[in-house]
Amino acid sequence: MFSNEEKASIYKVIEKRRDIRSFLSTPIQEEKIERILKAAHHAPSVGFMQPWNFILITSDDVKERLAWAADKERRALAIHYEGEKETKFLGLKIEGLKEAPLTICVTCDPTRGGAHVLGRNSIPETDMLSTACAIQNMWLAACAEGLALGWVSFYKKNDVRDILDIPPHIDPIALLSIGYTDDYPEKPILEQENWRKRESLEHLIFKNKWNEQR
Amino acid sequence: MFSNEEKASIYKVIEKRRDIRSFLSTPIQEEKIERILKAAHHAPSVGFMQPWNFILITSDDVKERLAWAADKERRALAIHYEGEKETKFLGLKIEGLKEAPLTICVTCDPTRGGAHVLGRNSIPETDMLSTACAIQNMWLAACAEGLALGWVSFYKKNDVRDILDIPPHIDPIALLSIGYTDDYPEKPILEQENWRKRESLEHLIFKNKWNEQR
Numbered sequence: 566m567f568s569n570e571e572k573a574s575i576y577k578v579i580e581k582r583r584d585i586r587s588f589l590s591t592p593i594q595e596e597k598i599e600r601i602l603k604a605a606h607h608a609p610s611v612g613f614m615q616p617w618n619f620i621l622i623t624s625d626d627v628k629e630r631l632a633w634a635a636d637k638e639r640r641a642l643a644i645h646y647e648g649e650k651e652t653k654f655l656g657l658k659i660e661g662l663k664e665a666p667l668t669i670c671v672t673c674d675p676t677r678g679g680a681h682v683l684g685r686n687s688i689p690e691t692d693m694l695s696t697a698c699a700i701q702n703m704w705l706a707a708c709a710e711g712l713a714l715g716w717v718s719f720y721k722k723n724d725v726r727d728i729l730d731i732p733p734h735i736d737p738i739a740l741l742s743i744g745y746t747d748d749y750p751e752k753p754i755l756e757q758e759n760w761r762k763r764e765s766l767e768h769l770i771f772k773n774k775w776n777e778q779r
Numbered sequence: 780m781f782s783n784e785e786k787a788s789i790y791k792v793i794e795k796r797r798d799i800r801s802f803l804s805t806p807i808q809e810e811k812i813e814r815i816l817k818a819a820h821h822a823p824s825v826g827f828m829q830p831w832n833f834i835l836i837t838s839d840d841v842k843e844r845l846a847w848a849a850d851k852e853r854r855a856l857a858i859h860y861e862g863e864k865e866t867k868f869l870g871l872k873i874e875g876l877k878e879a880p881l882t883i884c885v886t887c888d889p890t891r892g893g894a895h896v897l898g899r900n901s902i903p904e905t906d907m908l909s910t911a912c913a914i915q916n917m918w919l920a921a922c923a924e925g926l927a928l929g930w931v932s933f934y935k936k937n938d939v940r941d942i943l944d945i946p947p948h949i950d951p952i953a954l955l956s957i958g959y960t961d962d963y964p965e966k967p968i969l970e971q972e973n974w975r976k977r978e979s980l981e982h983l984i985f986k987n988k989w990n991e992q993r
Contacts, residue, residue, distance in 0.1 A: 566925060567788070567791075567792065567922075567923045567924075567925065570784070570788070571788035571791065571792075571923065572788075572923045572924070574781070574784070574785035574786075574788040574789055575788055575789060575792050575919060575920065575923045576814070576818065576920070576923075577781075577785065578781065578785075578789050579818045579821050579916050579919070579920065580821055582821075582823070584823055600790070602980060602984065603980060604790065604793045606977075606978075606980045606983070607793050607794050607796075608915065609796070609798055609915075609918065609930065611932055612969065612975070613967055613969040613970060613974065613975045613977075614975075615977070615978045615983075617983060618983050618984070618985060618989075619983060619984050619985070620984075620985045620986070620987070620988065620989060621984060621985070621986055621987070621993070622987055623986075623987065624987045627987050627988070638901055642900055642901065645895055645900060646895065651895075651897065654897060655897065655898075672989075678975065681859055681860065681865075683865065683868060683869065683933075683969075684869075684932040684933050685932075686856055686859065686933070687852055687856065687932065687933035687934065687935075688932050688933070688934075688936075690904065690907060691932045693904060693907065693908065693911075694907065694908070694910075694911035694914075694932075694952070694953075695911075696908075697907075697908035697909075697911035697912055697915070698911055698912070698914065698915040698918075700908075700912065701822065701823075701911070701912040701915040701916065702793050702915065704823065704912075705789060705793070705919075706789065706790070706793065708781075709781045709785065709786045709789045709790075710781075710786070711780060711781065716823065718825055718898040718899075718901065718902050718905045718908075719897075719898050719900070719901035719902070720901065720902075721901075722902075729987075729988050729989055730988040730989040730990070731989045732989065735989070738908070739908075753827055755826065755827040755897075756827060760827065761826070761827045761828075761892065763820075763827075763829070764820075764829045766816060766817060766820045769820070769829075769831060769832045769833060770816065770832070770833050770834075770835060771832060771833070771834045771835070772834070772835055772837075773834070773835070773836055773837065773838045773841050773943075774834065774841070774943050774944040775832075775834060775886075775943055775944045775945045775946065775949070776944070779835070
């Protein structure tokens with residue numbers, strides 16, 4: 566059972582967690598890294614397959630190469646957008662990849678647990694969803710530890726596989742920059758910059774069928 | 780900043796959260812449902828697209844039809860497995876779908892935010908990953924509220940679309956049974972039943988590249 570204080574802490578971390586793009590070079594205590602990885606490992610997974618791996622990247626050389634792959638993708642995306650504004654945000658993330666003392670590549674192994682994992686047999690992408698739950702646990706834990714985390718999701722997966730020697734069947738789901746920051750916003754950056762508003766929750770809720778308001 | 784007590788609460792809920800299969804008929808207080816939905820809505824999302832919707836199902840008739848769809852899938856899966864054991868677990872989940880006072884269908888709308896959502900443009904499945912983060916937030920919040928939650932992930936998506944009138948482009952990511960339970964296990968049920976062990980975390984962690992142990 567959870568006391569009111571415990572509940573309040575849990576809601577607090579859920580609301581305070583932000584996607585961060587700028588980091589200090591301050592090193593991260595080892596025990597904090599262990600705790601956030603343990604939090605990730607306690608995520609739910611379909612058929613208890615635990616499909617995740619965590620590649621901890623501290624080498625400046627490897628970080629540079631990941632930043633190169635993300636920057637290549639940013640430049641390709643710039644062609645699809647009309648202006649500078651759209652890819653400015655992505656540029657900040659690339660700087661973050663270089664600044665943060667630690668980058669974690671979280672991967673998903675669809676073969677873990679054999680050919681017919683319970684549940685995954687019906688909906689194959691449930692392995693990726695499990696990995697996302699692990700990332701969310703890690704993100705909340707990082708926030709609780711006073712650490713900032715930024716999720717980079719623009720790269721060609723094969724570039725990241727090449728750089729990190731990841732086998733072809735393994736899915737590099739996310740690059741997470743982690744470190745301390747002196748720029749921790751109250752609101753999501755894209756909301757703050759009037760890029761997009763938070764949707765009204767009430768409009769997203771239906772009753773017994775699609776489009777039926779409560 | 781988070782105090783040690785606050786941090787401990789956050790790690791506690793991450794470790795206590797379980798996937799539950801049996802529910803009491805005890806109704807859930809409205810304010811708890813609102814809080815867990817708000818927790819879901821505070822998940823991160825790629826390009827702040829907030830692709831989720833929540834269909835709250837309390838109608839016994841609709842629950843029966845969802846249980847029918849899951850049972851059809853369970854019977855189909857039974858043909859792929861050799862024995863009874865494999866689909867016994869799935870059978871429990873179907874009972875849970877009928878027992879729980881509330882089922883929430885969480886969906887993902889890949890069109891929300893337009894054609895070129897930042898980040899999703901590079902890796903399209905990031906919308907689903909965002910939705911999984913929302914589910915994880917909801918699950919932790921439910922656990923904090925003393926509620927049990929079970930994720931059902933075996934059904935044909937078109938069956939669920941038919942039953943809930945969901946448009947073809949919307950992805951029904953999960954059926955979540957929610958309620959109180961008198962059977963809340965310490966360990967994951969599949970671990971408890973020796974179905975599968977928890978992996979050694981240390982073996983899942985690499986340093987700077989794939990397969991490089993720390």
